[in-house]
Every structure is written in C-alpha cells, then in structure tokens.
Amino acid sequence: xxxxxxxxxxxxxxxxxxxxxxxxxxxxxxxxxxxxxxxxxxxxxxxxxxxxxxxxxxxxxxxxxxxxxxxxxxxxxxxxxxxxxxxxxxxxxxxxxxxxxxxxxxxxxxxxxxxxxxxxxxxxxx
Amino acid sequence: xxxxxxxxxxxxxxxxxxxxxxxxxxxxxxxxxxxxxxxxxxxxxxxxxxxxxxxxxxxxxxxxxxxxxxxxxxxxxxxxxxxxxxxxxxxxxxxxxxxxxxxxxxxxxxxxxxxxxxxxxxxxxxxxxxxxxxxxxxxxxxxxxxxxxxxxxxxxxxxxxxxxxxxxxxxxxxxxxxxxxxxxxxxxxxxxxxxxxxxxxxxxxxxxxxxxxxxxxxxxxxxxxxxxxxxxxxxxxxxxxxxxxxxxxxxxxxxxxxxxxxxxxxxxxxxxxxxxxxxxxxxxxxxxxxxxxxxxxxxxxxxxxxxxxxxxxxxxxxxxxxxxxxxxxxxxxxxxxxxxxxxxxxxxxxxxxxxxxxxxxxxxxxxxxxxxxxxxxxxxxxxxxxxxxxxxxxxxxxxxxxxxxxxxxxxxxxxxxxxxxxxxxxxxxxx
Numbered sequence: 001x002x003x004x005x006x007x008x009x010x011x012x013x014x015x016x017x018x019x020x021x022x023x024x025x026x027x028x029x030x031x032x033x034x035x036x037x038x039x040x041x042x043x044x045x046x047x048x049x050x051x052x053x054x055x056x057x058x059x060x061x062x063x064x065x066x067x068x069x070x071x072x073x074x075x076x077x078x079x080x081x082x083x084x085x086x087x088x089x090x091x092x093x094x095x096x097x098x099x100x101x102x103x104x105x106x107x108x109x110x111x112x113x114x115x116x117x118x119x120x121x122x123x124x125x126x
Numbered sequence: 127x128x129x130x131x132x133x134x135x136x137x138x139x140x141x142x143x144x145x146x147x148x149x150x151x152x153x154x155x156x157x158x159x160x161x162x163x164x165x166x167x168x169x170x171x172x173x174x175x176x177x178x179x180x181x182x183x184x185x186x187x188x189x190x191x192x193x194x195x196x197x198x199x200x201x202x203x204x205x206x207x208x209x210x211x212x213x214x215x216x217x218x219x220x221x222x223x224x225x226x227x228x229x230x231x232x233x234x235x236x237x238x239x240x241x242x243x244x245x246x247x248x249x250x251x252x253x254x255x256x257x258x259x260x261x262x263x264x265x266x267x268x269x270x271x272x273x274x275x276x277x278x279x280x281x282x283x284x285x286x287x288x289x290x291x292x293x294x295x296x297x298x299x300x301x302x303x304x305x306x307x308x309x310x311x312x313x314x315x316x317x318x319x320x321x322x323x324x325x326x327x328x329x330x331x332x333x334x335x336x337x338x339x340x341x342x343x344x345x346x347x348x349x350x351x352x353x354x355x356x357x358x359x360x361x362x363x364x365x366x367x368x369x370x371x372x373x374x375x376x377x378x379x380x381x382x383x384x385x386x387x388x389x390x391x392x393x394x395x396x397x398x399x400x401x402x403x404x405x406x407x408x409x410x411x412x413x414x415x416x417x418x419x420x421x422x423x424x425x426x427x428x429x430x431x432x433x434x435x436x437x438x439x440x441x442x443x444x445x446x447x448x449x450x451x452x453x454x455x456x457x458x459x460x461x462x463x464x465x466x467x468x469x470x471x472x473x474x475x476x477x478x479x480x481x482x483x484x485x486x487x488x489x490x491x492x493x494x495x496x497x498x499x500x501x502x503x504x505x506x507x508x509x510x511x512x513x514x515x516x517x518x519x520x521x522x523x524x525x526x527x528x529x530x531x532x533x534x535x536x537x538x539x540x541x542x543x544x545x546x547x548x549x550x551x552x553x554x555x556x557x
Binding site for chain 1: 261264265268269270271272273274275276277279280283284291294295298301302
C-alpha cells in the first residue's frame with residue numbers, strides 16, 4: 001500500500017517540485033493550497049505525513065497545526081513545516097504548536113527527502 | 127560654567143558628609159553665620175578659605191567652584207546601572223567626574239550613544255517583525271528562491287526525466303526567475319531607495335536637536351529676515367531629521383518675525399523678562415515668548431535658559447538643555463515637571479520655582495503653558511502641546527516661598543515615597 005503525503009503549500013512551483021521528488025520516492029502525493037479548510041482536508045485525506053507551509057491564504061500553518069493537535073488521533077501525525085521565517089521565535093512557536101520538523105526556505109531537495117524519510121521511519125517505529 | 131553656586135555645593139557636600147554647619151565653620155575658623163551666608167550664595171568665596179572647606183569636606187576645590195554638570199552625573203549613574211557584569215563605584219561617582227571630567231564626559235557620551243543605537247536596533251528589529259510589506263516581500267523572495275533551488279536541483283540531479291516533466295520544470299524555472307528578479311528589485315527599492323526606509327532608521331528629533339545645539343540655538347540668517355530655506359541642512363543625514371529640523375526652523379522664523387531681535391533686546395533692557403508682560407507687549411501668545419526667550423544668546427538674559435516642548439502623550443518633542451537641570455530624552459521624565467503639570471490646566475500660564483532632587487541645590491524658574499493645536503475640522507478634538515522655559519535662578523536672588531521638588535527621572539530620583547514612582551531608583555540612599 002502506497003504511503004500518502006499531503007502537501008499544503010500555496011506556491012505551485014514548490015508544490016510541483018516536491019510532488020515530483022516524493023513521487024519518485026514511492027509516495028502518493030496530494031496537494032492543497034488553502035489554509036482555511038486545511039483541517040478538513042487533512043482529516044479527509046488521512047495521510048501518513050503532512051508537509052505544511054506557514055504562510056497560507058485563509059489560515060496560517062501555525063494555527064492549522066495547533067488546531068490539528070487538538071483533534072483525536074492527530075497528536076502523532078508527522079508534520080513537516082516549511083517557512084520563510086527562520087527566526088528562533090518562529091521555531092519556538094512551531095515547537096509549541098506541536099511540529100515534528102521545522103525547515104526554512106530555501107531548502108534543498110536532499111533536506112526535504114531526508115526529513116520525510118526520518119519522520120516516516122519514526123512514525124512507523126512508534 | 128559660571129561660578130554662581132559654590133555656596134550651594136558647599137552646603138550639599140556638607141550635608142552629604144553629615145557635618146553640622148557650626149562644626150564645619152569651627153573646623154575652618156569662621157563663624158557659623160558667615161558660613162550660612164556663603165552657603166546661600168550671599169558671600170563670594172575663594173582662596174585659602176575655599177581650600178580649607180574643600181579639605182574639611184574631602185573634595186577637590188574645583189568640585190565646589192565648578193560643580194559637575196547635572197546631566198553628566200545623571201548619564202554616569204545610568205551608565206553604571208546599565209553595566210552588565212561590572213559593579214561601578216557609584217558612591218565615588220562625583221569624585222570621579224570631578225577629578226576626570228574629560229573621561230567622565232566620554233563615558234557619558236558613549237552611554238548616550240549606546241542607548242541611541244539600542245533604540246535604533248529595536249526599531250529595526252520591530253520593523254522586521256511587524257512591517258507587513260517587508261514580511262510579505264521577504265516571504266515572496268525566499269519562496270521563489272526555494273522553488274528555483276528545488277526545481278534546478280531536480281533538473282541537474284535527475285538522470286532520466288520524462289520530457290513532459292522536464293518542459294514543465296523549465297517553464298517553472300523561467301517563471302520563478304522572472305518573479306525573483308521583480309521581487310528582489312522591489313525589496314531593494316523598499317529598503318534602500320525609499321525615503322520611507324530612511325525615515326525609520328534614526329531618531330529624527332535627536333538629530334534635529336543636535337543641529338540646533340551645534341548652532342547654539344541661534345540662526346543669524348533667520349534673525350536677519352531669512353527663512354528656513356537659507357539654512358544649510360546638508361550635514362543632517364536622514365531625510366526625516368531634515369524634515370523635523372526644517373519644521374523647527376519654520377517655527378523659529380515665525381517667532382523671530384513676531385519678536386524681532388532688536389525689539390526683544392530693547393524690551394529686556396527696560397524690564398525683567400516676564401513672559402506674560404512680553405506676550406502683551408508683542409501681542410503674541412505665550413508659547414512664542416517662551417520659545418523666543420530660549421533661543422536668545424545667553425548674554426541677552428544673563429543666565430542659562432533651557433526649553434522643553436512635549437505633546438499630551440508626554441513625549442518630548444524638543445529640548446534645549448540647561449546646566450544643572452537634567453532632561454531625560456525618552457519619555458522617562460518626572461511627571462511633576464511644570465511642562466507636564468501644565469497639560470492638566472491648558473491655557474493657564476504656570477510659573478514654578480523648582481529644584482531637582484538628587485542634584486545640586488540649584489533652583490530654576492520654570493514657566494509652562496499648554497495650548498491646543500490647530501484642528502482640521504468641526505468637532506475635532508485638538509491635540510495639546512506644552513512648552514516650558516527653564517531659567518537658572520540668579521545668584522543671590524531671594525528664595526521663593528514655595529519650591530517644587532521634582533526629579534530628573536525615576537531611576538536617579540531619591541524620593542522613594544513618591545506616589546508617581548514608575549520604577550525603583552538606582553540610588554541606594556538619598557543623595
């Protein structure tokens with residue numbers, strides 16, 4: 001059964017590049033570009049891993065993550081957060097919201113792939 | 127600094143030393159009543175007696191004759207309080223400033239510079255955090271860079287890539303390169319090219335005050351009938367500071383036209399410089415008189431004169447310092463200053479004799495007045511400004527019946543019992 005990643009990113013060319021990379025790694029990639037209904041989309045997709053941008057139209061990634069962690073069964077869903085804001089307070093805010101891994105733009109493809117592999121391996125072990 | 131307060135300083139040092147007047151008089155071989163006259167600045171003192179008194183008080187004679195600039199003491203105290211990992215000998219501060227006035231001045235200047243730079247850093251940091259345009263621009267640039275980096279790496283690293291994907295990524299790269307060029311140009315223009323960016327970097331009112339200070343608050347070209355346009359502002363770096371300075375100069379020019387120098391000089395030779403009388407004589411409002419008196423060369427009034435202008439938020443818009451009267455810059459002044467008290471009673475001229483706690487015993491006559499600014503439409507609530515003229519009290523002048531004791535700022539004010547205290551004093555004991 002294919003592993004599924006939900007990529008919530010409003011930048012289409014970033015989404016396209018990540019989709020290409022992860023598809024080649026054997027992931028089934030679904031994409032979404034809106035923040036306002038992201039929680040419902042995550043619940044509906046039931047992914048193995050979420051890649052979440054911070055600055056999204058409608059609702060910020062931080063808020064989505066905080067709301068997500070309140071939901072039953074979503075406390076341990078691996079979430080890789082992508083952001084252009086890499087200041088320590090942003091990182092701290094993401095950690096407080098329950099992020100699994102925090103990555104600042106512009107990231108390298110290798111970093112994304114390593115993070116996805118690591119997060120999935122951790123989730124599978126636990 | 128003029129030697130008018132030697133007696134006050136002797137009294138102050140004697141009280142600090144815990145000596146009674148009679149005791150000090152006995153030690154130096156004069157009568158207590160004579161020492162009393164000296165301490166109230168009613169007898170001049172010098173020579174051997176001054177040296178004897180200085181020895182009895184364990185201070186340098188120059189400390190008694192020249193005193194120490196109160197603002198310098200205030201700045202040094204604050205520098206000591208702000209020092210990290212260093213315990214300054216605050217109780218020897220006056221001795222330090224008296225013996226090494228040059229070094230003390232350098233230290234105070236450095237501290238003021240640090241405070242100013244910290245404020246600039248705070249402003250810039252705040253800007254990066256809260257400026258929505260800057261945040262959006264940075265996000266745009268970094269997101270586009272991320273897309274380019276990722277896409278280019280795919281094209282470079284993938285051995286076999288389907289033509290359809292390759293074409294799509296080439297197209298994406300071209301789009302993102304165009305976007306990055308546009309967003310970078312826009313960001314650079316915003317940061318470096320716009321005057322708006324420049325406006326936020328410095329502290330314009332400080333630069334404007336420094337410009338006035340460098341010109342001794344007096345501009346002969348404007349006194350001769352010129353305008354602000356005749357003043358060369360090219361030495362002021364930021365556009366914001368130039369704008370603020372030009373505004374001050376325009377007010378100065380208006381005041382000059384209302385009260386020409388020759389007429390003011392004539393009025394001052396005929397009577398004491400009473401602001402109310404001058405306002406009536408020149409048919410001008412009180413703020414004009416107070417500002418005009420503060421900008422006259424010192425020889426016209428015979429003693430140092432300072433000025434403070436603030437708005438109703440308490441922010442000091444402009445200040446001209448006067449020796450012995452410390453004027454904190456950033457919203458941390460004592461609320462009992464008449465300039466702030468005047469805001470409670472707009473349009474009522476206030477005159478108070480004040481002495482600053484924790485400093486020399488020097489007294490100052492303060493004239494303050496708060497008045498509404500112009501409104502732009504009906505039913506608009508006016509914003510109020512307040513102005514205060516500060517004049518050192520003349521040597522030998524009779525003591526006022528009532529002297530208001532004010533602080534410089536809470537940090538260096540010894541009045542622990544003050545109900546308006548905002549933060550604990552750094553003074554461990556009364557000064």
